[in-house]
Amino acid sequence: SFAYLTIKDRTPQILTKVIDTLHRHKSEFFEKHGEEGVEAEKKAISLLSKLRNELQTDKPFIPLVEKFVDTDIWNQYLEYQQSLLNESDGKSRWFYSPWLFVECYMYRRIHEAIIQSPPIDYFDVFKESKEQNFYESQESIIALCTLLQQLIRTIEDLDEKQLKDEFFKLLQISLWGNKCDLSFSGGESSSQDTDVLNSLEDLKPFILLNDMEHLWSLLSNCKKTREKAAVTRVYIVLDNSGFELVTDLVLANFLLSSELATEVHFYGKTIPWFVSDTTIHDFNWLIEQVKHSNHKWMSKCGADWEEYIKMGKWVYHNHIFWTLPHEYCAMPQVAPDLYAELQKAHLILFKGDLNYRKLTGDRKWEFSVPFHQALNGFHPAPLCTIRTLKAEIQVGLQPGQGEQLLASEPSWWTTGKYGIFQYDGPL
Ligand SMILES: O=P(O)(O)OC[C@H]1O[C@](O)(CO)[C@@H](O)[C@@H]1O
Numbered sequence: 001s002f003a004y005l006t007i008k009d010r011t012p013q014i015l016t017k018v019i020d021t022l023h024r025h026k027s028e029f030f031e032k033h034g035e036e037g038v039e040a041e042k043k044a045i046s047l048l049s050k051l052r053n054e055l056q057t058d059k060p061f062i063p064l065v066e067k068f069v070d071t072d073i074w075n076q077y078l079e080y081q082q083s084l085l086n087e088s089d090g091k092s093r094w095f096y097s098p099w100l101f102v103e104c105y106m107y108r109r110i111h112e113a114i115i116q117s118p119p120i121d122y123f124d125v126f127k128e129s130k131e132q133n134f135y136e137s138q139e140s141i142i143a144l145c146t147l148l149q150q151l152i153r154t155i156e157d158l159d160e161k162q163l164k165d166e167f168f169k170l171l172q173i174s175l176w177g178n179k180c181d182l183s184f185s186g187g188e189s190s191s192q193d194t195d196v197l198n199s200l201e202d203l204k205p206f207i208l209l210n211d212m213e214h215l216w217s218l219l220s221n222c223k224k225t226r227e228k229a230a231v232t233r234v235y236i237v238l239d240n241s242g243f244e245l246v247t248d249l250v251l252a253n254f255l256l257s258s259e260l261a262t263e264v265h266f267y268g269k270t271i272p273w274f275v276s277d278t279t280i281h282d283f284n285w286l287i288e289q290v291k292h293s294n295h296k297w298m299s300k301c302g303a304d305w306e307e308y309i310k311m312g313k314w315v316y317h318n319h320i321f322w323t324l325p326h327e328y329c330a331m332p333q334v335a336p337d338l339y340a341e342l343q344k345a346h347l348i349l350f351k352g353d354l355n356y357r358k359l360t361g362d363r364k365w366e367f368s369v370p371f372h373q374a375l376n377g378f379h380p381a382p383l384c385t386i387r388t389l390k391a392e393i394q395v396g397l398q399p400g401q402g403e404q405l406l407a408s409e410p411s412w413w414t415t416g417k418y419g420i421f422q423y424d425g426p427l
């Protein structure tokens, strides 16, 4: 299965890259912290090598040792995984456990290796790759910012139909932006070099489920019926930093400019996650970069975005739940405060493949099972997943559709070639 290949090949490759990154920063650690920095680098590398060995030799999972906000929850979850096994199955271990859990555990252990190694315990081992993705996507980012700024300038003159078309365009850009995550490519560069902006029409046949109309009716309805001082909140559960994040911010900017929303709330990860996922540092760094660009329209975007944050029209939130292994239907029990927050949304957009796996519990669902059913009770507010397919899971297809794709193109759901907008909520 794709899960097997990920754990056997891709994750050790990512770990090797992490070790290499630490090596390459040795002199930086020395300059900053002297001998202590070099010792810390050695310690982190030895913990990570041990982790890689545990993985490759299929050792039992070991509890987390370092005290951190989520340590107890993680260790309880490890016990829970163990409890699912029979006595004769022995200890739960890398190649005999649910893929979603194994993968999340690996990233949490990488984080543990770093926080166990002060004074370099602040170090984001994936920062370099995330920044590289941003730099390598410059041309597309400039094109996208220019498009946005031109659009905003004429937005008042657009009729309903034109506004809707523009909304759909930016939604699709945000969808295809999800092609460039870095855990998928084993941590190798995966920038936006093909011009998505000019390929939207060609890419349309690859949108397997397209619920964009529902998003439009929902938000345009909010706009029409909203009282003067009332708010419309759209939440975006972010995925990857770099080009994808730019596409999400451009969409968020459009939501405000078009008055389809009055507030946009973002959720990122509290620790480095699945290589390219957005943390608060990535979020702030990227906006700063965009603001200081030499390109007129790009820097205008950056300045506006900073202003939105200052004015509270854009709000960034952290929550530890997003980097736990739990599927989202467990949120009301595991993170009731977060669930309550999400209930305040008029619409929640979930970006990316990992979010989809967690929304649907990463089960082996029949293709035609309704999305609502696969969500298994997770309905905090109307929601939509915007995802390119990079894992063997997909629900809500027409009867026979998935089977047909599988027969003609066995890897159709793992290459990122196809995408979906899948909505759940009142129609
Ligand atoms: O950034 P995304 O879209 O969540 O994708 C991350 C992806 O990484 C993988 O786990 C592979 O390691 C995918 O199958 C997956 O879900």
Ligand SMILES: [Mn+2]
Binding pocket: 181, 182, 239, 240, 274, 276, 277, 352, 354
């Ligand atoms: Mn990701």
